[in-house]
Amino acid sequence: MPIPIGIICSGASESSATVVLYDGMEKEVKNESLVLIKNKNGGNVLAVCRGGLGINESLRTGTFTPGVAYAKSRRVPSSVKEYFLFKLQVIGEINDNGISQNRIIIAPTSTVEIFTDEDSPMQYLGKSKLSIGHYWGKPNWKVPVLKEYINYHIGVFGVTGSGKSYLTRYEIIPLLRRAGYDVIVMDWKGSDYAPYFESTITLDQIKVDNQTVVKYFGTITRNFGYYDREENPVAAAVETALRQVDWRGKDPAVSRELILQKARQIIMSSPGVKEDTKTLQLNRLESSFETITEEEFERFTGVIEPWEIVAKVKDRGIVIIDMSKGIKEQKLAVFTAMTKYLKKLMERKQTLNIALVIDEGPQYAPWQPRGMERDTTDMIIDLCALGRSYGLSIVILSQGMAGEIGLNAAVRRNLNTQFIGRIHPLDVEEAQKLAASYYISPETLLTLPEGHFYFLGRMNPSPIPLLISFQIQ
Incomplete structure (x- = not known):
């Protein structure tokens, strides 16, 4: 009583x-x-x-x-x-x-x-069969969750050591599974999820579509020497060569040479182009391929198609993409290939019942995106918009909430449920906004113990944030 x-x-x-x-x-x-x-x-x-x-x-x-x-x-x-x-x-x-x-x-x-x-008292928050963690200091008070808002997307925020990965691994992913979602995790470092789950695919095993490969090559070659110009005959020649040549599954040196030779032929046979212009284009092609080495081709020799990953997650329930062995642009390319397929399925009005967990969110959608980050930022925004109608839940983890250490503002606005742990001092301004609304002081958010998070948003049946924690079984 x-x-x-x-x-x-x-x-x-x-x-x-x-x-x-x-x-x-x-x-x-x-x-x-x-x-x-x-x-x-x-x-x-x-x-x-x-x-x-x-x-x-x-x-x-x-x-x-x-x-x-x-x-x-x-x-x-x-x-x-x-x-x-x-x-x-x-x-x-x-x-x-x-x-x-x-x-x-x-x-x-x-x-x-x-x-x-x-x-x-948690009984007063509704009769949901789903719960997450427990109320602060009360292990028996399981905090209910509103299932119907899971596909309104989730953000998990907190500095290194705040317990984001633990919360996701031991509470959010099991919650998603109980709610009927299959889970794909993009494990940026390959250490937070890959060692804890059986079904893992490494970055270099995944097939990336030709258009995304060309974008990647453009990123590392300054758009094949054309910088910000939209008209790019060299990129077009390389993309055509990637489509026409059977280059996957071969030795990377062989693949590189096949594409280079085919791109040369395409440029040389371009109708209506002056010889000096063709020479300029060939020079830019040769110069670009000094940067596009065998190692770069080796990054894209994977043969597992995105549709196979979706089929695998439907069979296994959880699939981890281990992204540890690759540079940032390669990781963004694989992410783009994977999410293009998910987007295509939703555009065909197919209900997915899939959750996509994105570790290190600002790597994909930073405050001010550049290069391939623009594509991944726009893709996440599109997935969020479609996901609400077609059963795709986006879960993004980030050390920061806003500004230089945080997520892109347009992406963050789509995360209608948030778990906020101990924040970075640079996020004090965001914390003050929260404090003004709910009497939660910035000092409290700066000093939260590991594994403690304020739970707020659509999935929370309480209209105000609740402080939750969890126990690792």
Whole structure:
């Protein structure tokens, strides 16, 4: 049974209030404690304690009082005028169906009670069969999740060591599986997921479509010497050669030579082009292929098609793409090839029931994308838009929320559920926005322990963020 801890002070509204604690309860009530307000104006209200404050009228700053004089002389002033407060953020009014928006002003002098370990306040958040982790400090309080919003996409934010990968590996991926989603994980470093799951495909095993291969080659050769010009006959010749020549599955040196020779033939046989222009194009081709080495061709000798990966995940339930053995542009090329296929399926109105977990999100969609990052950023935005209708859930992990260390703003706006762990100091401005809305101080977000996350957004049945944690079984 809940235990009385205090009463509501003057100045309460329908969405927030302040409780003055009974004597001694300041040692029992903590930041993020869940409480029940027995509103004298009618109804019971579920709320969370945030922003505690201890006040002693004898020790007011800014003026010299007897209490200050006592403290100055190393004596303890009277505690008769000492009291403790907590701000209360309202979750909602409790009713037969769970909770609903509280529309009645909370009456001053209403009693406030704290839930004990034996209570089950999570039941008020709905009857969902899915849950994630547990409420902070209460392993028995499983936090419910709204399944219908999983494909509205998920963001997991926190600095290195905050527990993002653990949360994803031990809570989010199992949740997705219980919800009926098959899971593809793009493991950027190859160490956070690949060692923990059986079905793994390495980067160099995957077949990348010819158009994406040409984009990759263009990235490392400054667009084949044409820089930002859209008209690029050399790129067109290389792409045609990639389509016409059977180059995959061969020795990389052989593949490179076959493509180079074919591209030369295409340029030389171009109708209506002056000889000096052809010479210029050939020079740019030769110069580009000094950079496009055998090693570069070796990156794209994979033969596993994206459709085979989708078939495999439908069979196994979880597939990890180990992206550790490759440079960034190669990783982006493989990601583009994989997601092009998923996009094509959705454009054909096929329901996927697949979750795509993207580790190190800013590598694909940084604050200011350049080169191939523009393609991957746009692709993620398109996948998010289509996924809401065709059962694709995007899960993105990122060390930062915004700015230079964070995700592209357009991508982040599509992540309608967020798990926010300990943040980077550069994200204090974002934290202040959260603090202004929900009484969560930036200092709290800067010092969250490992494995603690604020859960907010569409999947959360609570309209305000809840602090959750989890246990590794």
